[in-house]
Amino acid sequence: MLVRIVIGGLLTVAAFAIAGRRLWYLFRLIRSGRPDAGRFRDIPQRAWAELAEVIGQRKLFKRTVPGIAHAFTFWGFTLLMFTILEAYGDLFDKHFAVPLIGHTAVLGFLEDFFAVAVLVALIVFTVIRLVSSPARRERRSRFYGSHTGAAWLTLLMIALVIVTLLGYRGAQTNTGDFPYGWWAFASHLVGRALHPLGTGVNSVLETVLLLANIAVIMGFLVFVVHSKHLHIIAAPINVATSRRPRALGPLYSTPNMDMENVDENTVFGAGHIEDLSWKQLLDLATCTECGRCQDACPAWNTGKPLSPKLVIMSLRDNLFSAGPRLLGAKGANGSNADGDGNNAPTLVPETITPDVLWSCLTCGACVEQCPVDIEHVDTIVDMRRYEVLMESRFPSEAGLMLRNIENQGDPWGLGGAKRTEWTAGLDFEIPVVTGAIPDDIEYLYWVGCAGALDERARKATQATARMLHDAGVTFAILGPKESCTGDPARRIGNEYLYQEQAKANIATMQEAGVRKIVASCPHCFNSIAREYPALGGNFEVLHHSQLLSRLVAEGKLSPGNGFAGSVTYHDPCYLGRHNRVFDEPRAVLSAIPGVSQIEMHRHREKSFCCGAGGARMWMEENIGTRVNVARTDEALGTGADVVSTACPYCYVMIDDAVKAAGREDDVRVLDLAQVLDESIGARVSPTETRG
Ligand code: SF4
Ligand code: SF4
Incomplete structure (x- = not known):
């Protein structure tokens, strides 16, 4: 018994010391990121996300088979915490049982059921990994670029946890130390196989496999905090502190994008790893390398160099290599640079290439798929902001678009005078707002640059206007006073131009007394409804599909x-x-x-x-x-x-x-x-x- 206690105790103390040291290091590393105070509001929504996404594994079920396998592994390991408690109790007392519930058939059954379920899940994961192996499918594999060696080691370690668990429980059934009856079916089956070895051998096996079980669990703990499996610890924190309800819709306004409070030390966007917020750094540490984002990414799927997974992994490599520097002295201005920040590897082009950065469509497919709520789009746009606002580096053809918005109010540079041309083909008049919008006009029809200026898109604009008119909806347009919402400028990283456009449009609409808007372009809809409120523009906004659907439902x-x-x-x-x-x-x-x-x-x-x-x-x-x-x-x-x-x-x-x-x-x-x-x-x- 003393041998069991000493070996088990030493293994545990050593593992906790190593893992604890690593966790403290990771905590300090992530805390070194820029402040981000907005991550602790909306507690009920965060609690719900924790329940649905962590406990319920909701996002993992978007892929049925791996989702079920992962859920059983997660739930299994949660329940198997009881077996860890029992293993430590057994070190001291061979007849240990969990107080109150330790002899119940329910606990014995559930422990064995989930032990077997985890083994089945491991087989499923093995098959998935073999079928989707990068060696077989190259770029089409969602594991392309992931650390596959670590993944195989993880599967092996989890298998060893279960095998040693069932092994020592099986031996216990033959030595009379097992607290459960036949409901613990798997342990009894293993026990039956070991029974011919006799009580003496089973007694030795019980001790050896018990210590092996504790050794594997402790080894797994050390491995987890040094590998991508850190997500077991980091994911619940990342989910709890992610944007709610989701990191889609409006772009996140990181604190360093306040254009009203700028001084010579202001760094717009993210050019070095220390420019990222602690939440962005936590994202990097949380990535499981599952490749779901990569699999969904239209850029990656069409042969571009951008993979959202590889972006996160590259930034993480940068973070870990920068660890000693980041944990050095803070800069005088409170930044995390150690005074030598400019010599640190840049995020672009040294960590990711410009082709990677500019391939992103901000479509959000990566964010939608990520099971641990990583916010790829915000980080990619933060890097674009640095490139555009600090370095003036961006694809030259986009420069024309930005100048056109700045000078003419639309990306093509056609000018406000053309914004009412599309109304010429209609057999009714559409009021153009010049002063205050009349009281008898319910909606401002926000036509959008493409809807007003592109020959093909104008047909849809005309159709929408005709139907609103037919349905008796009163509406007006801003005509030449309408200007680009700033969406393309914001997505390319020119936050300054976006905010100028947004503020001007908000002022125009507020002066006109606009309250309700129908927008034909989803980009305009997203900007006005979801992004303008942060700049003081609060309007009731519908997309034309929503209004048309309502008018059809109402019989209008x-x-x-x-x-x-x-x-x-x-x-x-x-x-x-x-x-x-x-x-x-x-x-x-x-x-x-x-x-x-x-x-x-x-x-x-x-x-x-x-x-x-x-x-x-x-x-x-x-x-x-x-x-x-x-x-x-x-x-x-x-x-x-x-x-x-x-x-x-x-x-x-x-x-x-x-x-x-x-x-x-x-x-x-x-x-x-x-x-x-x-x-x-x-x-x-x-x-x-x-x-
Ligand atoms: S937002 Fe960008 S990185 Fe994410 S899936 Fe779309 S194109 Fe890929
Ligand atoms: S970012 Fe999310 S979806 Fe992509 S590999 Fe990492 S965990 Fe998976």
Whole structure:
């Protein structure tokens, strides 16, 4: 007995000393990040996220088989904490049982059930890893670039925990030390196999396997805090401190982006690892290298060098190599630089390359998929902010877009005078706001730059306006006073220009007394509804698909028989994933008698970007397959007559790809509003609506 206590005790003290030292180091490293005070508000939402995502494993179930396997491993290890308690009790007393519940059939059964479930899950993980091996599938493997050796070692260690556990429990059934009856079925089965060895051998086995079990658990503890399996400890903290409800929609305004309080020490965005906040550093430490983000990323899937997983892993490598420097003396201005910050490796181009940085579409597919709530988009945009605002480095073609917004108020530089041209084809007048918006006008129709200025997108704008008019909705437009919301400037990293645009638009709308807005562009919708409030602009904003859906439901618009055909609907990222507007566009299509809907394989929150987001619409795409071509191939693969969407960017990108594929004669690209408008009446001929 003394030998058991001494060996078990020494193993435990050594493991806790090593793991504790490492955890203290990691804690100090993460705490060295910039302050971020906004991570502890909304406690009920955070508590719910902890329940749903950590205890309930909600995001992991997005992939059924690995999700179930992971959930059983997590729940299994949670319940198997009782077996660890029993193992330590057995060091001192061979007949130890957990107080109160230690002899119950329920506990004995659950312990054995989850031990077996974990073993089955390990087999599933092994098969998944073999099938998805980077050696077999190269870039198509979601484990491409992950530390696969560490993953195999983890599987082995977990297997050893369970094998030694069932081994010593089986031996206990033969020595009379086991506290449970036959409900602990797996232990008794192992015991039956060991029974022929006799009581003496079983007694030795009981001690050896008990100590082996404790040794493996302690070894696993040390391994966890030195590997990607740190997520076992870090993930619950990361989930608890992530943006709520999700890190999508508005970009996060990190504290160093306050344009009103700037001095010579201000660093905009993130250029070195010390420019990241503690939460961004915690993200890096939490990544499990599961590759779900990489698998969903449209940039990676079309051959670009950007993988959100590899971005996080590269930044993490930078963080760990910078550890001694970060934990050195703080700079005089309170920054974390040790006075030699400029010699530290840059995030761009030394940690990730410019091609990686500028490939991002800010589509949010990575954030949506990440099971531990890592906020890739905010960190990528923070690096862009540094490149644009501190270094003036960005793709040259995007420079023209930024200058156009600055000088003309739209990305193409066409100017405000052209913003009302689209109204010329209508047989009714649309009031243009010049002073205060009249009381009898309910909505401001925010047309957006593309909706007002792009020839193809104008057709959707006209259709929307016609239907609002028909339904008796009173609305006005800003015309020449409308200016770019600043979305492309913000996504490319020019926070200064974004804030200038946003403040000017907010002032215009507040002076006009605007309260309710309907926006056709999801990017405008996202900016005005989700980002302008941070700058004092609070308006009630609807996307046109939401208003049209409501008007149809209220009977104010009656879809007719003017449209017939099959339609596949493409979810725009900034309407769907970023703002959860999935149902209303589909409700509009469902209400049209002649429409048969066909879903693409990737739809709703799994939708694949059209290639225009993140200001990519204004950048050359010279690497890999074009994203709009890849997405349009999926749409064409459904065999639908019409590819429909609800975003002028998506409309233009998909229309371009349909034409590039030579399919414009048999497949039409239409905004949702055009499909509904066409169904209502023959006011627009089918040829007119063809892009
Ligand atoms: S936001 Fe989209 S494009 Fe950017 S890294 Fe994430 S998945 Fe890839
Ligand atoms: S960032 Fe999230 S989804 Fe991507 S590999 Fe890491 S844990 Fe997995």
